[in-house]
Amino acid sequence: MDFHSNQAIYIQIADLICENILTGKWQPEERIPSVRELAVHTEVNPNTIMRTFTYLQEKNIIYNKRGIGYFVADDAWDTTRDLMKLKFMKNDLPYIYKTMKLLDITIKDLGDLFQQLGKERS
Amino acid sequence: MDFHSNQAIYIQIADLICENILTGKWQPEERIPSVRELAVHTEVNPNTIMRTFTYLQEKNIIYNKRGIGYFVADDAWDTTRDLMKLKFMKNDLPYIYKTMKLLDITIKDLGDLFQQLGKERS
Amino acid sequence: MDFHSNQAIYIQIADLICENILTGKWQPEERIPSVRELAVHTEVNPNTIMRTFTYLQEKNIIYNKRGIGYFVADDAWDTTRDLMKLKFMKNDLPYIYKTMKLLDITIKDLGDLFQQLGKERS
Amino acid sequence: MDFHSNQAIYIQIADLICENILTGKWQPEERIPSVRELAVHTEVNPNTIMRTFTYLQEKNIIYNKRGIGYFVADDAWDTTRDLMKLKFMKNDLPYIYKTMKLLDITIKDLGDLFQQLGKERS
DNA sequence: GTGGTCTAGACCACC
DNA sequence: GTGGTCTAGACCACA
Structure with missing residues (x-):
């Protein structure tokens, strides 16, 4: 993570996740690392990761199963690509x-x- | 001005000014509109315009004559172009x-x- | 079960059971399906079913016979109805x-x- | 605010705001109280209010003018009503x-x- | 173990 | 003055 970027960290992480989806590294319906795991891995506060997840869920790129974790949405690839292309x-x-x-x-x-x-x- | 953009207003205005310089619309040593004029024209708080000017002055693109106004610097074209290219x-x-x-x-x-x-x- | 609902899974299942009782599908003193059966049927973690049972037992809607299973309480219909009405x-x-x-x-x-x-x- | 409700506080506040919009108490393009004002008034942490605002902005019910505050969106009434009706x-x-x-x-x-x-x- | 919410407090950019 | 982001830490409900 670039802590000096003018881009918010939670957005940077969201972009990374989108990249993983677009390149096929993370497949549809695959579980993504937990909040805490990602927090440790990116050396960022869990709240910040949580924010990333909420943000991506809002965009229908990932979804949540209660008490289990977050998963790549079925059509995440299309959604992500469309969004990125639109932007x-x-x-x-x-x-x-x-x-x-x-x-x-x-x-x-x-x-x-x-x-x-x-x-x-x- | 786009108040919904994630780009700061004062930067948006600075970009407009740079454009005017690069396209030759505003020539070196030419006086640029006053804070007030620009504020009215862009529907923005005068403080914000002031900030744009300070910002551009720091970058040696414009300079100030006390009590008279702001002027396009002599070598503004080169400076602006270099900065933009670098970015x-x-x-x-x-x-x-x-x-x-x-x-x-x-x-x-x-x-x-x-x-x-x-x-x-x- | 709706894993996307904001309603807890164990509550969703409890509601289903209450419905079966209120509609008379499950009669007083009748044995209800085992934790395992329900877990398979609803595609939910057995722990979660267990939690549903504990929850309903606390409310005196079902009761447990050790080593045999869970049964609809004698006055389950009244209890369920009263609770639901109150809510x-x-x-x-x-x-x-x-x-x-x-x-x-x-x-x-x-x-x-x-x-x-x-x-x-x- | 009901701090013991199972409904999150930031949602409760969002609902209050929607009500104010639907009843016409807050008109389109009207500025709504600042994060800090609402935080004091509702006796809630500013972050929580911020969360409400982000949530409502996502739903196009309010929007932000940089450095000035949040405003009721032009078509907030329709949006709010449609959302509520759908739900x-x-x-x-x-x-x-x-x-x-x-x-x-x-x-x-x-x-x-x-x-x-x-x-x-x- | 998982996420979700909230607080307190800090720091920053912006108008 | 405005919002925006981030951290640290707590507590809770849920699977």
Whole structure:
């Protein structure tokens, strides 16, 4: 977790969970780690994890079985993808478009930058 | 101004001003509208505008002549561009890269999306 | 059982049992299904069924014969009915009254709604 | 607030707010008391009030203006009413129907009970 | 063991 | 002044 990010921690963790779902690491109907487990693992207060869960449950990405734990929703993959796509299209895309135009960055430039990013990580 | 955005109002206004500088709408050494004018125009508390100015002054994009007003700095164009580029490279690029990968959006797709955006605006 | 309900599972099961008693499906002094049977049937942890039994025993609706099983109490029908009535009068009625008022639902409307419900089930 | 209710306090407060909206006491676009004010008034921890607000914002009943406070949403009345009606129809109605049948309470009886309730309060 | 709620108190960004 | 986030710790109901 990045404790200095302007992004709230509980959102950062939610994003991580969404990533795990999108990449297939966590399958539908699979139980996800308990509040306490995640709290230890991420070195964050259990309340904060709880907040993440409440947030994701509201979005129908995970659901709760009383006294047992939280589970990946059956259609979590679609839901997550749709949500992320909506956000990207509505919020990010116009910003990216505008910024690239202001900075004179072309699509081709972006492709090159991506390649460099890809290399760095490999 | 978008009062529902998670972006601080004073930042939103700062971005608008930077845009005006980058597009050449506001030239170096040109006086920019007064706090009051901007406050009325954007329907925002004057304090908030003041904060924008302080923020931009710190970044050497505008400067103040006591009792007269705020002016676009001589090298504001370069400064603004550098700052924006830095932010784009360091913060935005990795996020865009990752998100596009997760959503299976290719560079080519992005180009098409840009074209659509461009058409809508024209 | 509804694992998503905010009603505790053991209460949900207790309600089911009470219903069976009130409708006469389970007669006084009749043996009720074993913890295991109910657990399998309702797909619930046996501990939870046990809790239901303890709960109903406290309320003198069922009683236990050691090593044999649980039985419907002799006056279970009266007890159950009284309890349910008390709850309805004290808790439910004020809520229903208030909600119907807020929603502009009249007694007559309610009658119509009941008729529809009755038809659906028949 | 009823601190012994099985209903969470933050939900109780949310219900109160919804009532104020439905009865027209709080009009659309009107600012609602601040977190701290409500906390003092209800003798509850500010965090709990905050939770109520987050909860209601999620349901599009109130919204936030950065640094200013929370406001009743423009269409809060409709939203609230729809939500409450949905809950009543889907959750409460079947329960009421079933319970009244089990207890041999007729619609007419209910009408009488309501009249008594009405008198007590006046 | 699981989650859920609440408190008290801190710190921060924002208007 | 406003809300927002986080922590620490407590207590409870539930499976």
